[in-house]
Structures are given as C-alpha cells and as structure tokens.
Amino acid sequence: MPRVKTAKEEPEQQSANPYLPVSTKITSFKRESSDCFMIRIDFKTKHDPGQFVQLTLPGIGEAPISIASYSQEFMDLNIREVGNVTKALSKMKKGDTLFVRGPYGKGYPMDKLFGKELIVIGGGSGVAPLKGILSYVDKHKNNFGEVSLYFGFRTPEDILFKDEMRQWRNKYNLNLSVDKNPNKARISCDVCFITNLIEKAKLNPENKIVFICGPPMMMNITISILKNKGFKEEQIYVSTERLMQCALGICGHCMIHGKYTCLDGPVFRYDEIGQYTND
Amino acid sequence: MLKINKASFNDFLLDLMRYNELIAPVKTDESRFELVKDIKQIEISLHTYFPVKKLFFRKHQTMFSFDKNKLAEPETSAEKKQRVIVGLKRCDLNSIRRQDIMFMKDTKDPYYKEERDRTILVGYNCKEPFDEYCFCSSMDLGDYYDLMLYDKDDAYLVEIGSEKGRNFVDRYRKYFWDTELFLRPEDRRIETKLQLDKRDIKEYYNHPDWKKMVDICFSCAACVTLCPSCYCFDIHDEVDATLNKGERKRNWAACQLPCFTKVAGGHVFRSTREDRFKHRIYHQLQYFKDRHGMTLCTGCGRCIRGCPTRINFVKGINEMKLEK
Numbered sequence: 001m002p003r004v005k006t007a008k009e010e011p012e013q014q015s016a017n018p019y020l021p022v023s024t025k026i027t028s029f030k031r032e033s034s035d036c037f038m039i040r041i042d043f044k045t046k047h048d049p050g051q052f053v054q055l056t057l058p059g060i061g062e063a064p065i066s067i068a069s070y071s072q073e074f075m076d077l078n079i080r081e082v083g084n085v086t087k088a089l090s091k092m093k094k095g096d097t098l099f100v101r102g103p104y105g106k107g108y109p110m111d112k113l114f115g116k117e118l119i120v121i122g123g124g125s126g127v128a129p130l131k132g133i134l135s136y137v138d139k140h141k142n143n144f145g146e147v148s149l150y151f152g153f154r155t156p157e158d159i160l161f162k163d164e165m166r167q168w169r170n171k172y173n174l175n176l177s178v179d180k181n182p183n184k185a186r187i188s189c190d191v192c193f194i195t196n197l198i199e200k201a202k203l204n205p206e207n208k209i210v211f212i213c214g215p216p217m218m219m220n221i222t223i224s225i226l227k228n229k230g231f232k233e234e235q236i237y238v239s240t241e242r243l244m245q246c247a248l249g250i251c252g253h254c255m256i257h258g259k260y261t262c263l264d265g266p267v268f269r270y271d272e273i274g275q276y277t278n279d
Numbered sequence: 280m281l282k283i284n285k286a287s288f289n290d291f292l293l294d295l296m297r298y299n300e301l302i303a304p305v306k307t308d309e310s311r312f313e314l315v316k317d318i319k320q321i322e323i324s325l326h327t328y329f330p331v332k333k334l335f336f337r338k339h340q341t342m343f344s345f346d347k348n349k350l351a352e353p354e355t356s357a358e359k360k361q362r363v364i365v366g367l368k369r370c371d372l373n374s375i376r377r378q379d380i381m382f383m384k385d386t387k388d389p390y391y392k393e394e395r396d397r398t399i400l401v402g403y404n405c406k407e408p409f410d411e412y413c414f415c416s417s418m419d420l421g422d423y424y425d426l427m428l429y430d431k432d433d434a435y436l437v438e439i440g441s442e443k444g445r446n447f448v449d450r451y452r453k454y455f456w457d458t459e460l461f462l463r464p465e466d467r468r469i470e471t472k473l474q475l476d477k478r479d480i481k482e483y484y485n486h487p488d489w490k491k492m493v494d495i496c497f498s499c500a501a502c503v504t505l506c507p508s509c510y511c512f513d514i515h516d517e518v519d520a521t522l523n524k525g526e527r528k529r530n531w532a533a534c535q536l537p538c539f540t541k542v543a544g545g546h547v548f549r550s551t552r553e554d555r556f557k558h559r560i561y562h563q564l565q566y567f568k569d570r571h572g573m574t575l576c577t578g579c580g581r582c583i584r585g586c587p588t589r590i591n592f593v594k595g596i597n598e599m600k601l602e603k
C-alpha cells in the first residue's frame with residue numbers, strides 16, 4: 001500500500017487556506033471512563049494510524065487529537081477532558097457540528113513493517129492512537145507476525161475500550177494492568193504498573209517492532225527496560241506530545257531539538273529524537 | 280548599469296507616493312520601517328531598531344471570523360495599493376527570504392502572501408556597519424531583492440534582482456539613467472568588526488559556558504521580538520459578549536517564555552532559562568540550517584542591541600569555540 005497523501009495534497013477536502021477547518025458532524029458519542037469519551041465524526045479521509053487532526057469549536061479553540069480508527073468512512077477520536085476545548089467537546093452529542101482539519105503528521109509506517117512481530121504498549125489515553133494500529137492490523141492480517149499488547153490504566157474504572165478489550169484478548173496476546181484497585185472491582189487483570197508486566201515478560205527482540213504511547217514517565221521507563229532486554233532504538237517507535245498550534249510546521253511550539261512534532265512526528269523512531277525527548 | 284541621481288531621488292519618491300504606499304526607515308522614538316507621510320522623515324541608511332517583519336507577518340492577524348457555525352475568511356483586499364519598501368538592509372532582505380521560506384514554500388500562508396505579493400523590496404547596501412553589534416559579513420548573506428541601491432557619490436547605482444523589479448523600473452523609467460559606472464567587489468561587501476565563528480555548534484550543546492550568557496538573561500523575550508527572522512506564533516479565539524460571534528487570531532509568540540511549551544497537566548518541556556536560551560540559538564544557527572541550508576540568523580545584531588543586559592551570543596559562542 002502506498003503511503004497515504006497528506007491533507008495538503010488533497011485540495012477537495014480542504015480550503016486553500018490551510019488554517020481553515022471544514023465542518024463535520026458527530027455520528028456517535030460514547031463515554032469510556034469518568035474523564036474520557038469517544039466520538040465518531042463524519043470526516044472521510046485517507047490517513048495512517050498515528051496521524052492526528054485539529055478539532056475546532058469556534059469561540060473555544062482548537063485541539064490536536066489522534067485518530068483512533070483506521071477507516072476511510074468515518075473517524076473515531078478518543079478525548080480526555082483536560083481543558084476548554086476538550087471539556088466543551090464532552091458536552092456534545094450525536095448530530096452536533098464541529099470543525100476539523102487534517103490529517104497531519106507522520107504516523108506509524110505500517111506498510112514498511114510487514115513481516116514483523118508487533119509489541120504495542122500503551123498507558124491511559126495513550127492507548128487511543130494505538131487502537132488505529134490494531135484496526136490496521138485487522139485489515140492486513142496476513143502481513144504481520146504475532147501481536148502482543150501491553151495496556152495499563154490507573155484504576156479499573158479508567159480502562160478504555162472495554163468492548164474492544166474482549167476481542168483483543170481473543171485475537172492477540174493481551175496483557176492488561178491497573179495501577180490500583182481502590183473499589184475492589186472484580187477484574188481479570190494484574191494490579192501493578194504496566195512497566196512491571198513488561199519487565200517480567202520474556203521478550204526476545206528478534207524481528208520485533210515496539211510501539212509506545214503514554215505518559216512521558218511511563219515511556220521513559222519502558223524504553224530503558226526494553227534496552228536492557230536487548231532492543232535497539234531503531235526497533236522502537238514513540239508517539240510524542242507537545243503543545244501545538246498550527247499543525248503545519250510553522251508556529252514553532254512543537255519543536256523537539258529541531259524536529260517539528262506536527263510534521264516529522266508525532267510518531268518518531270526512537271533513535272531520531274532519543275536523548276532530546278525532554279527538549 | 281542603471282543609476283538614480285540623488286538630486287532626483289526625492290522626486291522619484293514623491294512620484295511613488297502618488298500611487299503606492301511608500302515605506303522606509305523613519306526615526307521616531309525608536310527607528311522603524313513606517314508608512315511615509317513626508318519624505319523628509321526618511322533616513323535611508325538607518326538600520327532600524329525594530330525589524331520589518333510586522334509588515335508581512337503581522338503582530339495580530341485575524342485568521343477567520345465565525346458566527347455560530349459559519350466560518351468566514353477575512354476579505355482579501357484586492358484594491359489594496361501596491362507597496363514599496365525602500366531602504367531595506369541586506370540583513371533585512373535576507374530575513375524576508377527566511378520568512379518567505381516559512382510562510383510561502385511548503386505551506387502557503389494566505390495572510391503573509393497577500394502582503395508579500397503587493398510589496399516591492401528596494402534595498403540599500405550599507406556603506407559601513409551601522410554599529411558594533413552588526414555581524415552580517417560573517418553570515419553568508421545572499422542577494423534577495425527586487426531592486427538594490429548602492430550609494431555612490433552623487434547617485435545610487437541600481438541592481439535589478441527580479442522580474443517584479445524590472446517591471447517597476449520600466450514604470451518609473453524616467454528616473455533611471457544608464458551609466459558607465461560599475462560596482463567593484465568592495466562596493467558590495469562591507470566588513471563588520473563582530474564576526475560569528477560559524478563552525479557547527481552541534482557538539483557544544485552541553486558546554487558549561489552557556490551558563491555565562493544564561494545567568495544574565497531575564498527571559499524577557501526582547502531578542503525574539505526584535506529578531507527579523509523569528510516567525511513563531513500563537514493561535515487563539517476571541518468572542519464577543521454573545522459568545523457566538525468572534526474571530527480566530529494569531530499573535531507573535533516567544534520561545535523565551537515558559538508558556539511556549541506548556542501542555543496539559545502544567546508540564547513545561549523547556550522549563551529552564553538555559554533550555555530556552557539554547558533553543559533560540561540552536562534554532563537560529565543549527566536547526567534552520569539543517570532544514571533549509573542557511574542560518575535563520577542574518578547578523579543584524581538586533582537581539583544584542585535590544586537585550587537589556589546586552590548578552591552578546593556571538594562573542595559567547597566564539598569564546599566557547601576558542602577554548603576547544
């Protein structure tokens with residue numbers, strides 16, 4: 001499959017003004033946890049897993065959100081309420097209008113990884129962009145070896161995509177953990193940090209590719225564990241997050257040591273940014 | 280070669296002002312490029328304290344307006360006059376080249392392009408460095424202008440740098456004369472006293488001497504505001520009292536302020552002054568060069584001249600490199 005086009009090459013989707021979003025409708029709204037929800041929007045475009053879009057609510061602002069699906073018919077976005085735009089989005093419902101531009105950035109280079117075994121590691125809402133990888137793998141079943149998932153959440157109530165988790169458990173080697181279980185919920189997963197599960201696991205680096213998305217601390221620890229197990233930086237892809245404004249490689253906010261997260265990322269092969277992850 | 284006689288230069292400018300907006304270096308409280316109302320204000324050789332970038336990359340720009348769920352782009356002003364900027368120094372012209380790359384090469388920024396398209400750039404080649412903070416002659420600056428004026432006795436020798444410049448000369452042909460005079464290499468080049476050692480700074484990232492400069496930095500962001508090349512911006516929405524109508528705006532931003540990299544949860548990526556100071560210098564001297572083959576910095580000296588503690592990053596870097 002050829003690499004998908006960026007928005008810039010698809011004038012039929014976007015106005016000549018690259019900052020101007022187009023209107024779209026919410027076709028479904030689902031609450032996932034106390035502070036996360038999933039919306040499906042009627043925005044049809046080609047994209048790679050790991051790319052993102054800019055969502056606008058006029059008068060409130062714009063926020064970059066990762067694409068959590070892999071389809072040309074619709075787009076799923078998993079959103080965590082942290083501020084103005086994300087809280088306002090949480091009050092929307094099916095049929096409401098919002099504005100979108102994108103897709104932007106470089107996603108996971110899935111078509112270059114055919115034949116590899118995949119280890120997919122996510123923490124909290126970092127699981128959302130990884131969900132796009134799994135949809136991709138579903139559509140290209142024969143192109144990948146074994147797929148292992150390591151997903152960690154704070155508490156059982158924070159576990160996202162509970163419906164999908166059941167299917168993933170059947171299809172893949174799913175390892176799930178919660179940091180703590182304060183309400184003594186009945187759960188079928190480990191109570192520990194996800195990094196503990198990775199530490200314990202017998203992971204052989206051969207022919208493996210690792211994808212990581214989560215809080216910076218969790219990503220740093222995971223990477224050092226993997227390195228100890230013999231993984232090379234070139235085998236690890238990380239999703240980075242920075243303050244973003246333009247998503248076009250101009251405004252400068254998202255720069256990491258000379259690389260634009262919105263243009264050269266948000267997915268980087270670890271050796272591309274390595275020591276500068278905190279710059 | 281073409282020339283304009285100094286004796287008729289004012290007539291030329293007056294003629295220009297009839298159909299064009301004329302912009303030139305003007306000395307007020309501080310010096311800046313301003314719309315000329317009276318040609319007596321013009322000081323063509325002046326190196327302005329403030330940069331020219333605000334004329335293309337506006338400090339405040341309405342990106343679009345909205346009314347509930349209707350978005351509208353700002354009206355393009357087809358009837359806006361052509362604009363001529365006279366007296367741009369080589370460093371100014373080269374910073375416009377940098378900004379053209381950012382706003383017109385890969386992404387076409389409609390707001391910038393509109394202003395850029397209606398503007399003719401007429402340079403003035405400095406006869407000598409403006410002050411001790413200029414270091415342009417160490418910066419490999421190129422030719423980037425529609426017209427360039429070289430001050431030579433009682434005339435300005437004129438070099439044409441573009442199609443736009445040629446058409447412009449044709450329109451005002453009566454002021455331009457053919458001449459036997461010609462430019463010697465030394466007429467083009469001046470030598471600044473301050474010279475940046477341009478060898479790669481990659482390996483100096485963890486050098487202890489950065490502290491010497493950083494320790495006296497207030498993070499006031501004067502340097503990036505005065506930089507003619509710096510192009511970073513913020514985007515935000517402004518609404519009226521009904522909360523339905525409003526505008527999306529963009530403003531100049533400053534990487535020297537902590538909020539520049541602040542994300543959810545309050546985490547600031549470049550949280551120390553040293554991180555931010557080095558980010559500025561590395562963006563100027565390394566990152567931009569890696570991407571576009573030229574430094575972002577054009578050696579105009581404004582960031583040193585305007586710094587309240589006169590941090591001279593050129594000297595700082597030169598000293599670091601001497602030590603090695």
Ligand SMILES: Cc1cc2nc3c(=O)[nH]c(=O)nc-3n(C[C@H](O)[C@H](O)[C@H](O)COP(=O)(O)OP(=O)(O)OC[C@H]3O[C@@H](n4cnc5c(N)ncnc54)[C@H](O)[C@@H]3O)c2cc1C
Pocket residue numbers: 052061062063064065066067077078079080081082083084085086087125128129240241242243244266541542543544545546
């Ligand atoms: C490439 C990328 C992909 C992302 N994907 C998702 C996703 O799939 N789901 C999701 O819920 N969130 C995602 N985020 C984070 C999301 O963009 C921010 O949480 C959101 O912009 C906050 O906007 P707000 O208006 O709700 O908050 P604001 O009211 O603007 O601010 C609240 C806090 O969030 C910070 N903030 C503002 N903008 C950003 C930003 N762009 N990134 C991080 N923090 C910011 C502010 O500094 C402040 O501390 C992603 C961010 C990036 C860069």
Ligand code: SF4
Pocket residue numbers: 495496497498499500501502503535582585586587588589590
């Ligand atoms: S102008 Fe000087 S003091 Fe202010 S941020 Fe720049 S270097 Fe620091």
Ligand code: FES
Pocket residue numbers: 243244245246247248249250251252253254255260261262263
């Ligand atoms: S978000 Fe503006 S440069 Fe990346």
